[in-house]
Amino acid sequence: MLFDTHCHLDAKQFKNNINEIVNNAKKNNVSKILIPAIKPGLPNIKIKNVFLATGSHPYHSNETIKNKQKIIDGLEDAVAIGETGLDFFKCPIEKKIQIESLEFQCELAVKTSMPIILHERNSFSELIEIIRKYPDITGVFHAFHHSEKELKTIIDLNFYVGLGGMVTYKKNNILREAVKKAPLERFVLETDSPYLAPQTKRGQVNQPANLLDIAKRISLIKNKTLNEISLLTTENANRLFKL
Numbered sequence: 257m258l259f260d261t262h263c264h265l266d267a268k269q270f271k272n273n274i275n276e277i278v279n280n281a282k283k284n285n286v287s288k289i290l291i292p293a294i295k296p297g298l299p300n301i302k303i304k305n306v307f308l309a310t311g312s313h314p315y316h317s318n319e320t321i322k323n324k325q326k327i328i329d330g331l332e333d334a335v336a337i338g339e340t341g342l343d344f345f346k347c348p349i350e351k352k353i354q355i356e357s358l359e360f361q362c363e364l365a366v367k368t369s370m371p372i373i374l375h376e377r378n379s380f381s382e383l384i385e386i387i388r389k390y391p392d393i394t395g396v397f398h399a400f401h402h403s404e405k406e407l408k409t410i411i412d413l414n415f416y417v418g419l420g421g422m423v424t425y426k427k428n429n430i431l432r433e434a435v436k437k438a439p440l441e442r443f444v445l446e447t448d449s450p451y452l453a454p455q456t457k458r459g460q461v462n463q464p465a466n467l468l469d470i471a472k473r474i475s476l477i478k479n480k481t482l483n484e485i486s487l488l489t490t491e492n493a494n495r496l497f498k499l
């Protein structure tokens with residue numbers, strides 16, 4: 257059994273076929289899905305074994321700092337906070353505002369003892385610096401795409417590493433090298449659907465069923481059976497999200 261810990265099932269790409277997408281996931285052994293929030297609050301989806309996070313994405317930091325209550329209101333039905341973080345790649349939102357939104361969500365995670373889901377682009381050291389201010393926080397660095405050094409930093413901070421389509425991309429040998437050396441106890445799997453389709457499905461709308469491709473690739477990298485990878489990463493996710 258696999259757990260897709262980062263899947264935007266509420267995206268417009270799935271608006272007309274969400275049941276088919278969830279059934280297809282099940283057929284491919286993906287029986288649990290977690291939807292992180294993009295806009296402030298809770299994703300508006302109710303399906304069995306589909307879990308939710310309350311929070312907001314760095315791209316929506318402006319709305320977040322005006323609508324903090326929406327995120328607080330979502331806590332009751334959430335298993336995590338986020339996805340929050342920092343995006344210094346193409347995100348037009350001022351750094352200061354992104355940091356304010358992130359820090360609000362970090363405080364909430366500490367206060368509620370809930371895990372936080374972090375998004376990071378061109379902002380690794382800045383994000384680490386903020387996370388270090390919250391010694392009791394835990395969560396996941398989603399869509400991990402760096403080397404062994406950054407992976408060790410994340411693990412030392414008591415965080416989990418979210419692995420997705422990027423481990424399958426041809427050019428990402430440094431990432432695969434990092435995955436090879438790191439302890440499996442800290443990995444969770446994700447598709448980030450509808451984005452980041454794995455190499456075999458590139459150019460297509462990604463979907464949670466494709467988690468199987470990612471798990472297979474990791475089983476080759478780690479020299480473990482697919483069953484071992486499935487069990488361990490699902491166990492990790494259940495532990496992290498207290499399920």
Ligand SMILES: [Zn+2]
Nearest residue numbers: 262292339448
């Ligand atoms: Zn995401």
